[in-house]
Amino acid sequence: MSQSTRGSATVLVLCGAIGVITVAATLAWGRGSLIPERTGAAGSSVNVTEEYGKRLITQTTELLGPDVADPKMRFTDSRLACASCHIGAGVEPGNLSLTAAMSRYPRISPRSGGNETIQDRINGCMTRSMNGRALAENSPEMIAMVSYLRFLGDQDAATGAAQRKAHESPAFKTPNRAANLEAGQRVFEQRCAACHQNDGQGLPATGNLVYGYVFPPLWGPNSFNDGAGLHRVLTAARFIKAKMPLGAANLDDDQAFDVAAFINSKPRPEMSGLDRDYPDRSKKPVDTSYGPYADSFSIEQHHFGPFQPIDAYYKSLQKASK
Ligand code: HEC
Ligand code: HEC
Incomplete structure (x- = not known):
């Protein structure tokens, strides 16, 4: 899509006059063109699909939430937006940025124990972070979100390294105690x-x-x-x-x-079937708050720490197996 419609001030400045023209053109497409795959509208372009993808990420409740008029489009039970966590529609560098997401998939996921595509990863957030259900791989919504992520990736290839360096997330060192x-x-x-x-x-x-x-x-x-x-x-x-x-x-x-x-000590929706996560239990992150585990530390300790003893236990196992 045209960079100008990203709503990012920096990009707007870079685009200058060309950006203004493209915004006007995008608006002229009108509402119907935002969902080209549904209507098969002639002249629909990848650009418009990416714009829909971005809207899905920023206005998720309005488009996929529990109050949507069409019951078939109610995909999430939470009323978060993807952008509640992926700040700035995933453009903002640092923690949970989506700018390089596309380049990381497919990959092996310890959580599912299998190969994970970008679509699987999005559905991981749909079913957990959004407390909803999975989108079909060939649905307009999935296609749009993936093409938006591809757009971010292409942009990242050009400017990402410098951006990341300028906005590195501060290191977090786990305190050596249980949380208070x-x-x-x-x-x-x-x-x-x-x-x-x-x-x-x-x-x-x-x-x-x-x-x-x-x-x-x-x-x-x-x-x-x-x-x-x-x-x-x-x-x-x-x-x-x-x-x-x-x-x-x-x-x-x-x-x-x-x-x-x-x-995370407060009540929230519960997901069923979590015991099937991480089929290789030794690969379960130490702070996973649900069992079963490949160790005998309590659920309480896995939830709130101290985490160092659990880390040390797995490190000693690794050493022993070498
Ligand atoms: C100035 C207002 C503001 C303050 C203060 C603030 N947040 Fe947020 N927080 C937000 C907004 C807004 C978002 C969603 C991101 C967005 O829309 O850009 C968010 C998102 C979050 C999220 C992810 C989404 C969710 O609902 O779970 C968490 C977790 C979070 N904040 C935790 C905190 C914690 C912990 C503090 C205090 C240390 C805090 N926030 C202070 C405004 C704030
Ligand atoms: C409550 C917070 C939250 C919400 C809401 C959320 N996510 Fe995520 N997302 C995460 C976390 C946490 C990760 C894992 C990051 C990691 O593995 O370090 C993640 C990872 C991802 C990744 C993989 C990023 C990468 O570089 O590997 C993608 C893609 C993604 N989310 C897309 C989405 C989409 C699309 C939505 C909305 C349908 C969404 N997320 C909603 C928290 C959230």
């Missing part, structure tokens, strides 16, 4: 509640759940489920340290660790 939920609650109250609200349930856009959230929910029925990556305390802590509070991320490792654990 009370300390986490204090961080939440002081640094997070102003946006995500005191009850963690977020602030819906213009009071309307159809359009998703201005500040998304951190737990509860509209948030990610317990099989999601962010339900792992270390994954969440890395994201939080790099990106939250939004626009003012400056927590230290201890604060990020404790507040991640606090959020």
Whole structure:
């Protein structure tokens, strides 16, 4: 698609006058052309498909959420957007950026134990982070999201290395202790509640759940489920340290660790069949909060730490097998 419609200020500046012309052209296509595969509209272009892909990622609740008028298009039970976590529609560098996603697939996934395509990976987020169901591989929505990711990848090939260097996520070092939920609650109250609200349930856009959230929910029925990556305390802590509070991320490792654990101590939707994840249990990340495990540490310790003893156990096994 034309770079100008990405909504990214930097790109707009780079495109200059050409960008303005392309925006006008895209608008002129009108609404119907946003879903070219459905209508088979003559003259529909890859560009328009990518634009639909971007909208799916930023306006997910409006297009695929539980309040969508057409029941067949209700794919997610959460009211998050993909962009609630993949900030700036995945364009923003750093933690959970999607700019290089395309280049990483297909690959072997320890979670499924098999080969994982980019479509499988998207559906991983659909069924867990979005607490929904999988999109068909040949659906217009999947095709559009993949072509959007391909667009980001092409752009990344040109400028990505420099961007990444300029916006490297701060390193997160796991504190050598169990997380402290009370300390986490204090961080939440002081640094997070102003946006995500005191009850963690977020602030819906213009009071309307159809359009998703201005500040998304951190737990509860509209948030990610317990099989999601962010339900792992270390994954969440890395994201939080790099990106939250939004626009003012400056927590230290201890604060990020404790507040991640606090959020993940709260109720959220449960996913069935999680015991089938990681068929090779020795490949299960140490902070996976559900069993079975290839070790005898408690679920509690896998959820909230301390993680060093679990790490040490697996390292010693590796050494012994050499
Ligand atoms: C609640 C947060 C959250 C939401 C919402 C979410 N994701 Fe993700 N996504 C993640 C996490 C965590 C990862 C794993 C990152 C890792 O493996 O380190 C991930 C990984 C991915 C990847 C692989 C990135 C890579 O470089 O390997 C893709 C592609 C992706 N998500 C797409 C989506 C799409 C499309 C949606 C919406 C349908 C979505 N995600 C919604 C948290 C989220
Ligand atoms: C200034 C408002 C603001 C503050 C303060 C803030 N966030 Fe966020 N947060 C957001 C927005 C907005 C998003 C969604 C990303 C977007 O729309 O760009 C988000 C997304 C998230 C997400 C992923 C989506 C979800 O709902 O789970 C998590 C987790 C999160 N924030 C945790 C925190 C934590 C922890 C703190 C406190 C340390 C915090 N945030 C402080 C605005 C804020």
